[in-house]
Amino acid sequence: MSRILPFLLILMVMGCKKTSVAEADLHCLNGYWEIDEVVFPDGSVKEYGINPSIDFIQLKGNEGYRKKMQPKFDGSYTTSNDTEKFSVTEVSNGFAMHYQNDFSDWEETLVKLDSTSFAVINQEGITYFYKRFEPIKIPK
Template sequence: MRTSYLFLISLLFISCKQEVSWDQIHHLNGYWEIDKVSFPDGTEKSYAINTTIDYIEVAGKEGFRKKVQPTLKGTFDTSDDAESFTLLERNGGISMHYKNELSEWEEKISSLEQDRFSTTNQEQVTYHYKRFTPINLE
């Protein structure tokens, strides 16, 4: 009886797990700021203020991520540096695969909504982002 009960609870958790779908990928486009980082040991680091923002642009299964700095005028200072990535389907999920001359890495998109998303890297560190909203001084 106990085994059946544990099986049913496990099945419930597995069936409730929501994977990111290709229909949601367009939500990645735009400006994002890091909200917090969750480490495998259960600790978290929160970010109250961000001096740099990530700009992400996706077209099909290709995209890039660029660091930008918001200004008080409502514009962004940026460089021409960007990290290109390819979106890949792996183990029922979607990952952002980066490759440059120096290294190669992958981040699984753990969750994706219009105003929030998170990625988990190979070291099981999860980065939580929220949509950037400019500071309005008026």
């Protein structure tokens, strides 16, 4: 019972709260993002310090892609050619990002979005908080 209570509490809060994500804000997803923290259904939190990889998101209309990037100290990035394509659709509680590849498909619902941060919750009730990536600047 003690494991179910935090999950139900999160669902109730999310269900009763009007979404703060507007269609006009979806363009804010474009750019480089790093994960800040993850909140699990049981209420436990995993915080991230420096991330070895970041996400690049490009959204045009309702279609987009997400790509993992590794920033380098000279300001450039290394990456593979792998991308995760997604589509954004309006759902009852805001907007959802639908991903599909050869191996699986999944959905993340946007719960927060502005120019400096965003958060999504997945089908397992795990909430991911992202912040805008700021490259490390080393003085010359």
